[in-house]
Amino acid sequence: xxxxxxxxxxxxxxxxxxxxxxxxxEYMLYGPGERPxxxxxxxxxxxxxxxxxxxxxxxxEKDEELQGFxxxxxxxxxxxxxxxxxxxxxxxxxRGTGIGTRLFEELFNWAKEQNIHRLELTVMSxxxxxxxxxxxxxxxxxxxxxxxxxxxxxxxxxxxMSKLL
Numbered sequence: 001x002x003x004x005x006x007x008x009x010x011x012x013x014x015x016x017x018x019x020x021x022x023x024x025x026e027y028m029l030y031g032p033g034e035r036p037x038x039x040x041x042x043x044x045x046x047x048x049x050x051x052x053x054x055x056x057x058x059x060x061e062k063d064e065e066l067q068g069f070x071x072x073x074x075x076x077x078x079x080x081x082x083x084x085x086x087x088x089x090x091x092x093x094x095r096g097t098g099i100g101t102r103l104f105e106e107l108f109n110w111a112k113e114q115n116i117h118r119l120e121l122t123v124m125s126x127x128x129x130x131x132x133x134x135x136x137x138x139x140x141x142x143x144x145x146x147x148x149x150x151x152x153x154x155x156x157x158x159x160x161m162s163k164l165l
Contacts, residue, residue: 001067001099003106005050006057010066011043014059017066018042021089026151027127028089049073054081054114058106060090060099067094070103074116084111086121095129104137108165117165124149125157139163 006014015037023032049055054074060067068090075083086107090099111119122145123130139161147155 001102002061003058003102004061005110006046006059006069008043008046008050010059011046012039013066014046014057014069015039015042017059017069017091018089020091021069024092025089027124027130029149054084054116056107056110056114058103058110060094060103067091068099068103070100070107072107072111072116072119074114082115082117084116084119086119088121100133101137104133111165118162119165120160120162122148122158122160125159131159134161137163 016039019035019037022028022030022035046057049057049071052074054072056072058070058072060069069088071087072084073087075081088100088103107119110116119139120142121134121139123134125144140163141159141161143160145158145160148158149156
């Protein structure tokens with residue numbers, strides 16, 4: 001398993017990875033088929049993130065297959081350049097294998113080098129596996145976003161979590 005930053009040449013595989021994760025996880029913001037498969041937009045995203053010192057996309061790769069990703073989107077105002085908002089996704093048949101831990105470890109090393117001080121994310125309140133991973137990696141719940149999502153006609157709370165480096 002190799003953890004590395006995404007490159008422009010990864011655009012199609014990265015787009016496929018996001019699509020496949022969204023199709024198999026009830027915890028991603030976008031559900032199956034809600035976003036078009038668009039490698040060109042992912043290539044633009046990768047290019048933009050490479051150009052920003054406080055943003056990065058990490059991928060987990062094994063045997064030339066992308067198995068997971070962790071996106072860190074840095075703040076874009078002078079007052080929040082030290083922060084990054086995170087989104088993680090792992091292919092269904094690779095969840096629970098340590099990929100998430102490895103992605104976060106690589107993120108933490110990068111973040112320190114980039115002078116990122118605050119990492120933040122949201123997690124659906126009923127996503128037990130996600131909450132376990134984030135807590136294990138040192139994130140704390142800061143608050144609850146009440147009824148922030150509407151899923152299958154039911155309002156869902158999200159927890160706002162952060163880690164200070």
